[in-house]
Amino acid sequence: MxxxxxxxxxxxxxxxxxxxxxxxxxxxxxxxxxxxxxxxxxxxxxxxxxxxxxxxxxxxxxxxxxxxxxxxxxxxxxxxxxxxxxxxxxxxxxxxxxxxxxxxxxxxxxxxxxxxxxxxxxxxxxxxxxxxxxxxxxxxxxxxxxxxxxxWKGLVGVDYVKEVTTKEVFEWKDGPEPFTVPGTNLHPPALKRKRYKVVAFDMGAKRNIFRKLTLHGFDVTVVPADTDAQTVRDLNPAGVFVSNGPGDPAAVTYAHETIRELIPEYPMFGICMGHQIIAHAMGASTMKLKFGHRGGNQPVKNIETGVVSITAQNHGFAATKENLEACGAVVTEYNLNDQTVAGLRHKDLPVFSVQYHPEAAPGPHDSDPLFDHFYDLVAQKAAE
The missing domain is CATH 3.50.30.20 (Carbamoyl-phosphate synthase small subunit, N-terminal domain)
Structure with missing residues (x-):
């Protein structure tokens, strides 16, 4: 009070x-x-x-x-x-x-x-x-x-990622403990899978992202946003994840360069800022939205499957469609409120990203299967 x-x-x-x-x-x-x-x-x-x-x-x-x-x-x-x-x-x-x-x-x-x-x-x-x-x-x-x-100077052109990223590499260990479905004594099926190591770039990540990756079969090593490509290679991951974060994605040029190097080498999944960084790494651009999308009730349609999901979103920038298609990306999802790009995949490589927050904290759980999709891409690559 x-x-x-x-x-x-x-x-x-x-x-x-x-x-x-x-x-x-x-x-x-x-x-x-x-x-x-x-x-x-x-x-x-x-x-x-x-x-x-x-x-x-x-x-x-x-x-x-x-x-x-x-x-x-x-x-x-x-x-x-x-x-x-x-x-x-x-x-x-x-x-x-x-x-x-x-x-x-x-x-x-x-x-x-x-x-x-x-x-x-x-x-x-x-x-x-x-x-x-x-x-x-x-x-x-x-x-x-x-x-x-x-x-006040505003957000455009400002790198706020450096203000919130982790300062050191660490292994994610924060549960949930024990690994059970809340309210039951059942273990999620994903916990019985073969586990794969992923490197997660912390651009300003929410903790529930790491929990979700853990629950879906990954051992997560979190690295600072400015980690270089060789450091990632030395960690020997099976896949790479790029998280959400604040500020203007165009300003985080060091991340563009690193992700550009890693795209041909690893299965990759990005969300929100991570989605925008992947777009820049592929040679596309981003734009500032008028007032952004922020809330747990944002409708998105996947044009490849026809599925409409209600999603949690928090962003003020978006990838530019025309640039993406010219850079070898396939636009897979659109925000149904304003038709901005909400998802993409590389046309040839196991790389995809979404503009929303499938970890849903808070928010709906329609997009939870995206973590399974990432797992499948990592497993397929590891089996080659």
């Missing part, structure tokens, strides 16, 4: 100002104002490294009612710049809860704002696009907040 009422403000570069009630840390931050349409999973959203540099607004009106638990963190703490909600729940009611959301944000030095018209804010972002913003729970004027928003 919020201990005391304090004023807070969200100001946008176009001069719009939203005054409300501050919670969390006493702080002033700048970032890109975006919105997420998920109805649950606010803690996973807060701790998703892909949100580094962004001020996230939840479109669901009441947030915080089930509290916070460390087990649900997708990284080592919140990565958002700030957090905006219509109503912060005054009651925390869940048997797993360890603390309230305001306490959690205050402990992690993240400011929040409640009591504003998030519907109006979301509509503004949809009409005008993602905007530079300033969120403050300190005593600053509206004019100062607007100026700080305008002075």
């Amino acid at each position: 919020v201990e005391s009422i304090k004023s807070g403000v969200l100001a946008l570069e176009d001069g719009s100002v939203f005054r409300g009630v501050g919670f969390g840390a006493n702080k002033t931050v700048v970032g890109e104002a975006v919105f997420n349409t998920s109805m649950t999973g606010y803690q996973e959203i807060l701790t998703d490294p892909s949100y580094f540099g962004q001020i996230v607004t939840m479109t669901t009106p009441q947030i915080g009612n089930y509290g916070v638990t460390k087990e649900d963190e997708e990284s080592d703490g919140p990565k958002v710049q700030g957090f905006v909600v219509r109503d912060i729940s005054p009651v925390v009611s869940n048997w797993r809860s360890q603390q309230s959301l305001p306490d959690y944000l205050r402990e992690n030095d993240i400011p929040g704002l409640s009591g504003i018209d998030t519907r109006a804010l979301t509509k503004k972002i949809r009409v005008h696009g993602a905007l530079k913003a300033c969120l403050s729970t300190e005593d600053i004027t509206d004019e100062e907040a607007v100026q700080r928003a305008r002075d």
